[in-house]
Amino acid sequence: MYYDSLIFEISNKGRVGYSLPKSEFKSYNIPKNLLRATEANLPEVSELEAVRHYTNVSTKNFGVEKGFYPLGSCTMKYNPKINQDISNMSQFSLHPYAPMKSIQGILEIYYETQRILSELSGLHTFSLNPYAGAHGELAGLMIMRKYHMDRNDTKRTKVIVPDSAHGTNPASATVAGLISVEVKSNLDGTVNIESLKELLTDEIAGIMLTNPNTAGVFEKDILEIAKLVHDIGGLLYYDGANLNPILGLARPGDMGFDIMHINLHKTFSTPHGGGGPGSGPVGVVESLVKYLPSPVIKKQGEEYIIEDSNETSIGQVSHFYGNIGVVTKAYTYLLTVGKENMANIGRYSVLNANYIKESLKDDYLLPIKGICKHEFVFDGLIDKSHHVTTLDVAKRLLDYDVHPPTVYFPLTFKESLMIEPPETESKATIDDFIEVMRTVAEEARVTPDLVKGAPYNTVVKRLDEATAARKPIVKYSDLLK
Amino acid sequence: MSKIVEGLFYTNTHEWVKVEDGFAFIGITDYAQESLGEIVFIELPEEDDSLEKGEELGAIESVKAASDILSPITGTVVEINESLEDEPELLNTDAFTNWIVKVELSDESELEKLLNAEQYKEICE
Numbered sequence: 001m002y003y004d005s006l007i008f009e010i011s012n013k014g015r016v017g018y019s020l021p022k023s024e025f026k027s028y029n030i031p032k033n034l035l036r037a038t039e040a041n042l043p044e045v046s047e048l049e050a051v052r053h054y055t056n057v058s059t060k061n062f063g064v065e066k067g068f069y070p071l072g073s074c075t076m077k078y079n080p081k082i083n084q085d086i087s088n089m090s091q092f093s094l095h096p097y098a099p100m101k102s103i104q105g106i107l108e109i110y111y112e113t114q115r116i117l118s119e120l121s122g123l124h125t126f127s128l129n130p131y132a133g134a135h136g137e138l139a140g141l142m143i144m145r146k147y148h149m150d151r152n153d154t155k156r157t158k159v160i161v162p163d164s165a166h167g168t169n170p171a172s173a174t175v176a177g178l179i180s181v182e183v184k185s186n187l188d189g190t191v192n193i194e195s196l197k198e199l200l201t202d203e204i205a206g207i208m209l210t211n212p213n214t215a216g217v218f219e220k221d222i223l224e225i226a227k228l229v230h231d232i233g234g235l236l237y238y239d240g241a242n243l244n245p246i247l248g249l250a251r252p253g254d255m256g257f258d259i260m261h262i263n264l265h266k267t268f269s270t271p272h273g274g275g276g277p278g279s280g281p282v283g284v285v286e287s288l289v290k291y292l293p294s295p296v297i298k299k300q301g302e303e304y305i306i307e308d309s310n311e312t313s314i315g316q317v318s319h320f321y322g323n324i325g326v327v328t329k330a331y332t333y334l335l336t337v338g339k340e341n342m343a344n345i346g347r348y349s350v351l352n353a354n355y356i357k358e359s360l361k362d363d364y365l366l367p368i369k370g371i372c373k374h375e376f377v378f379d380g381l382i383d384k385s386h387h388v389t390t391l392d393v394a395k396r397l398l399d400y401d402v403h404p405p406t407v408y409f410p411l412t413f414k415e416s417l418m419i420e421p422p423e424t425e426s427k428a429t430i431d432d433f434i435e436v437m438r439t440v441a442e443e444a445r446v447t448p449d450l451v452k453g454a455p456y457n458t459v460v461k462r463l464d465e466a467t468a469a470r471k472p473i474v475k476y477s478d479l480l481k
Numbered sequence: 482m483s484k485i486v487e488g489l490f491y492t493n494t495h496e497w498v499k500v501e502d503g504f505a506f507i508g509i510t511d512y513a514q515e516s517l518g519e520i521v522f523i524e525l526p527e528e529d530d531s532l533e534k535g536e537e538l539g540a541i542e543s544v545k546a547a548s549d550i551l552s553p554i555t556g557t558v559v560e561i562n563e564s565l566e567d568e569p570e571l572l573n574t575d576a577f578t579n580w581i582v583k584v585e586l587s588d589e590s591e592l593e594k595l596l597n598a599e600q601y602k603e604i605c606e
Contacts, residue, residue, distance in 0.1 A: 465519070466570070469522070
């Protein structure tokens with residue numbers, strides 16, 4: 001029996017899962033204006049029905065724990081269970097207002113995580129307060145802005161962002177009160193130095209870069225770029241989205257970056273996407289430490305202390321100290337991997353990406369040749385004569401129980417298909433994926449209509465995305481109308 | 482091959498301008514709508530807004546991407562095509578008859594710097 005019901009659809013009036021004891025309390029005189037006008041529409045089901053419903057629903061989800069998830073730019077690595085076990089320990093379920101002396105353990109984890117991130121990135125100090133990657137970006141750009149403001153350098157209102165950048169970059173710049181200006185990329189996504197030079201004026205607050213960039217290519221000219229930007233008085237911001245492949249091998253601080261954020265939910269194996277919450281620590285060079293979000297956690301002698309730094313900092317960006325439960329997971333991961341093995345994370349993710357790229361380049365169009373880092377971009381199928389698009393390929397992959405790669409990003413290619421296989425995947429899984437991708441390419445040649453109609457084995461088939469976006473139905477009650 | 486209409490002015494960012502009775506009508510090209518795919522939302526300026534050449538005039542969202550519409554000319558918005566607000570898909574149906582804004586030109590000489598159909602065709606190839 002195929003199951004695809006909503007909990008409301010299996011509801012039967014009067015059916016109960018539990019019988020509750022009679023209330024011992026008298027009824028209150030609740031004012032009329034605080035009472036509901038109509039009964040709440042709640043499903044009425046037995047315990048078995050409820051359990052069976054949610055067990056069925058859970059099998060319709062897709063995650064790293066169900067199958068291969070090569071989503072470019074997202075580093076969908078496996079999150080080891082030990083992270084969750086440690087984070088769930090009752091010793092870490094603390095109230096943020098508990099006396100400092102009684103929460104030394106969690107403060108030590110915060111402080112130590114911050115120190116490890118500093119050592120890995122080459123930046124002086126981190127704040128773990130921001131809640132997510134884009135939030136870390138915003139905090140970082142607020143620091144950039146405050147640095148210039150404090151020097152009365154009020155002309156600096158522009159931030160340079162490459163045309164291949166993640167969409168959050170210009171968005172964060174705008175929210176921080178700065179104006180983003182685009183610098184042209186070379187074909188491989190690296191910064192075009194000549195275009196950059198034209199933009200460098202005394203109005204530039206800084207530049208935002210990822211390295212390796214969105215196309216998975218290492219920015220070889222980074223030292224020259226850093227010098228050019230610093231020479232005109234600007235700062236360099238590092239978007240940590242692509243930190244995974246260079247972990248333990250190269251450091252943004254050594255490349256000349258002044259501010260960066262790290263996505264703990266990408267690089268350091270804390271849950272990601274719908275499974276969040278995330279965490280986006282922001283780090284800075286020594287001269288900018290005073291601007292880091294308040295409060296800060298410091299070590300004083302043998303004691304860890306929480307300090308209000310609102311006078312010099314950009315202020316508070318989160319409740320208390322951010323998503324501390326996420327930090328305990330990342331800390332667990334960092335200690336599990338250990339300093340001596342950190343560089344293998346990058347090596348294996350780079351090897352995996354290059355192995356897939358080279359194995360599939362006879363079927364899929366590879367616009368940027370040569371060695372990539374942790375991810376790479378195909379510009380759709382090589383054989384476009386059957387009009388099978390990247391979207392079709394992505395939909396067909398669902399039928400083979402593979403999460404599709406990132407599609408139509410970066411915008412620099414028309415049929416972008418961006419693949420990132422993290423280091424946690426075995427060669428057997430990667431070989432299976434290569435086989436599936438070849439099969440889909442073959443189907444696109446022989447039975448193109450099959451691919452264009454995919455998926456067939458999923459809960460919902462090919463969606464009418466245009467109608468879904470134009471007339472969205474997002475609530476059960478809307479469906480009833 | 483996407484359609485290109487003779488006699489219009491074009492930009493290399495895929496907008497077109499048609500001048501009629503002293504007013505300029507601005508739209509996006511057939512090539513643009515084809516590249517975007519099914520259009521689901523359009524953000525329009527308001528009447529009396531002033532437009533700067535090369536600056537953002539509005540934005541278009543399709544199932545694939547969001548994209549800015551850049552104004553090919555400087556001027557003041559006289560009228561917007563309101564039917565696009567409810568039915569942005571009209572741009573997919575016919576990008577050349579469904580203009581986006583009607584504009585009073587500030588500087589007619591700007592038109593000379595735009596591309597003609599022949600030059601625009603080369604960009605699309």
